Amino acid sequence: MGETIRIQVEGGEMSAYVARPAAAKAPAVVVLQEIFGVNAVMRDITDGLAEQGFLAICPDLFWRIEPGVDITDGTEAEWKKAFALMNAFDAGAGVKDIAATIARIRSDPGCNGRVGAVGFCLGGQLAWLTATRTDADAAVSYYGVGIEGLLDEGANLRKPVMLHVAEADGFVPPPAQAAIREGLAGQPLATIHTYPGRDHAFARVGGEHYHAADAALAGERSLAFLRAHLGSA
Structure with a gap:
């Protein structure tokens, strides 16, 4: 369903997976990857957003470390590699790459000028x-x-x-969750949803902690949030 494009960024060029909706013009959403790269899960999310009427794009944010990372959560070796990539990742440079992605997709003839983002785990x-x-x-963070x-x-x-926020998230323990709620209390631009009993990556289809109903x-x-703030095709 999708296509691969190249984006000029500071220090080089990055690939991105793009899925287009049926409409000629639509709001865009940048999909921000987990620690497993632009894999089947991320491409499926990107495709799904296109099916919902968004121009969706998932940039290869690990390109500065290793271009084209596409692994799963299925083996110990892949987990080890994923954590190594996360530890080597420069978030500051990554945000600049995201900004370049936003500018690129906003200028696309298929974009209506509004761009949001949705990210998972590291992408959260x-x-x-x-x-x-x-x-x-607008932006949406899943178990960031x-x-x-x-x-x-x-x-x-x-x-x-x-x-x-996943209430039982092993990577975002209760004190961290409390700090987030306290730090954002009274912030009208921030909305927090907590999912009781759910663990990290509860929305990752096929993952160990996947929970269909809460996903x-x-x-x-x-x-609903993205449509409210980005509009629709």
Whole structure:
């Protein structure tokens, strides 16, 4: 369904997977990857957003470390590689690449000028930084890791952001969740949804902690949020 394009970014060129909706013009959504690269899960999410009427794009944010990473959560070796990639990843450079992606897709003839972002895991952290450091019109973060240490970024929040928090997230423990809720209390641009009993990556189809009902609920909330702030085709 999708196509691969190249985006000029600071220091080089990055690939991105693009899925187009039926409409000639539509709002765009940048899909921000987990630690497994632009794999089948991310491409399926990108395709799914296109089916919902968005011009969707998933950039290869690990390109500075290793272009074309496409692994799964199925083996110990893949997990080891994924964590090594995450630890080597420069979030600051990544956000600049996201900003370049936003500019590129906003200029696409198929874009109506509105661009949002949705990210998962590492991408969930990047969705928060996209909301605070770029000109994206809205952002959605699924179980973003490390946001509790980036709450000072909230002073730069100018556009709405939605956070999906898994209550039993092993990577975002209760003290971190409490810090996020406290840090964003009274922030009208931030919406937080908590999912009782859910663990990290509860929306990853086929994953160990996948929960169909709550994944569907989070998806419905995200779509309504994106349509409210980006419009529709």
